[in-house]
Amino acid sequence: xxxxxxxxxxxxxxxxxxxxxxxxxxxxxxxxxxxxxxxxxxxxxxxxxxxxxxxxxxxxxxxxxxxxxxxxxxxxxxxxxxxxxxxxxxxxxxxxxxxxxxxxxxxxxxxxxxxxxxxxxxxxxxxxxxxxxxxxxxxxxxxxxxxxxxxxxxxxxxxxxxxxxxxxxxxxxxxxxxxxxxxxxxxxxxxxxxxxxxxxxxxxxxxxxxxxxxxxxxxxxxxxxxxxxxxxxxxxxxxxxxxxxxxxxxxxxxxxxxxxxxxxxxxxxxxxxxxxxxxxxxxxxxxxxxxxxxx
DNA sequence: ATCCAGGAAT
DNA sequence: ATTCCGGGAT
Numbered sequence: 001x002x003x004x005x006x007x008x009x010x011x012x013x014x015x016x017x018x019x020x021x022x023x024x025x026x027x028x029x030x031x032x033x034x035x036x037x038x039x040x041x042x043x044x045x046x047x048x049x050x051x052x053x054x055x056x057x058x059x060x061x062x063x064x065x066x067x068x069x070x071x072x073x074x075x076x077x078x079x080x081x082x083x084x085x086x087x088x089x090x091x092x093x094x095x096x097x098x099x100x101x102x103x104x105x106x107x108x109x110x111x112x113x114x115x116x117x118x119x120x121x122x123x124x125x126x127x128x129x130x131x132x133x134x135x136x137x138x139x140x141x142x143x144x145x146x147x148x149x150x151x152x153x154x155x156x157x158x159x160x161x162x163x164x165x166x167x168x169x170x171x172x173x174x175x176x177x178x179x180x181x182x183x184x185x186x187x188x189x190x191x192x193x194x195x196x197x198x199x200x201x202x203x204x205x206x207x208x209x210x211x212x213x214x215x216x217x218x219x220x221x222x223x224x225x226x227x228x229x230x231x232x233x234x235x236x237x238x239x240x241x242x243x244x245x246x247x248x249x250x251x252x253x254x255x256x257x258x259x260x261x262x263x264x265x266x267x268x269x270x271x272x273x274x275x276x277x278x279x280x281x282x283x284x285x286x287x288x289x290x291x292x293x294x295x
Numbered sequence: 296a297t298c299c300a301g302g303a304a305t
Numbered sequence: 306a307t308t309c310c311g312g313g314a315t
Contacts, residue, residue, distance in 0.1 A: 040300040047313070048300090081311030088302085118302045138300045157306090158301090185300055194298060195315075226297070229312070238311055282310090 005207050006148060007171045007180045013203035014183035019190070021045065023052065023128075024182070030104035030129035031096075032056050037121045038089045043080055045189070051080055063102045065093040071294025074284060075245050083241055084282055087295070088116025106130040119163075127181055133174040135166035136181040140188025145169070147192060151209030154194070156220035236260040236268075236275035241284065250291035 022028070023036035035055055039048040055076060059065035065073060070090040077086035092114040096104055104125065105111055111122035123134040142155035145165050155162075166184070170177045191198050199205050210216070229235055243259035244251060251259075253276070260272035276292070279285040286295045 037300070042299055042301055044299055044313080079312065084310070116302070120301055124300075140300065189300075224307075234311055
């Protein structure tokens with residue numbers, strides 16, 4: 001495998017074509033990088049941008065966020081989805097304030113110990129905020145490696161092997177390695193996309209095993225299928241959260257149960273109860289008297 | 296219908 | 306190892 005070829009070509013391409021995202025500014029704080037990584041979990045760049053800007057304006061440090069109630073984080077999260085991330089980010093801010101003197105740690109294990117920080121986010125922060133040399137593997141990078149290196153149409157299930165694959169491609173210097181991690185993600189996000197890869201503009205098309213072998217239909221069949229969103233409990237939860245964000249203060253339980261139900265559909269009272277119960281369990285909703293509010 | 300800068304709970 | 310968790314875009 002042409003290890004240095006892929007890294008050299010992708011890094012050169014990245015220097016020309018990378019989107020000018022604010023969290024890639026070399027002067028940005030580690031906290032700003034951490035916030036971006038939380039928001040970018042399962043959420044595209046375009047949707048994150050405005051919320052990230054507002055968030056950093058309001059909470060420029062971990063301690064600033066920790067000083068506000070978690071419900072304010074949930075409200076500012078707006079419609080980014082997976083609102084537990086907002087709760088987790090607030091909790092991580094508390095932990096950073098209490099355990100690390102208001103400074104985001106650079107150590108992988110210290111990062112992994114933070115609420116809501118997993119294998120991807122820990123390495124992303126250590127690499128992009130602190131310039132350390134680690135393999136950073138997200139869904140884009142897994143697909144790029146699956147195609148370019150393994151000659152497969154798509155990546156399989158996430159595995160520990162993914163980190164080893166990326167580590168083998170990583171340039172030696174920390175600076176070049178950090179750029180390459182970002183470049184592999186960027187390529188997957190805007191060129192080597194899941195549905196319609198734009199191989200005509202790909203900087204490593206000549207090195208790509210999948211292209212070289214004629215685009216075989218060899219995608220792994222293991223991938224779990226996502227449940228439909230329409231009519232789901234997740235949709236009902238989303239409606240409850242939207243009602244709570246829109247309200248100034250507490251909302252009557254009956255009003256929230258009504259909000260959980262579609263405006264037009266017949267309504268599923270059991271599902272509405274389930275939604276509120278699970279939100280209470282997650283800590284996204286708390287009880288005050290006979291009403292409910294954000295934490 | 297499928298995908299998305301994932302992580303936690305089980 | 307599976308399941309759950311939003312919501313927007315294609």
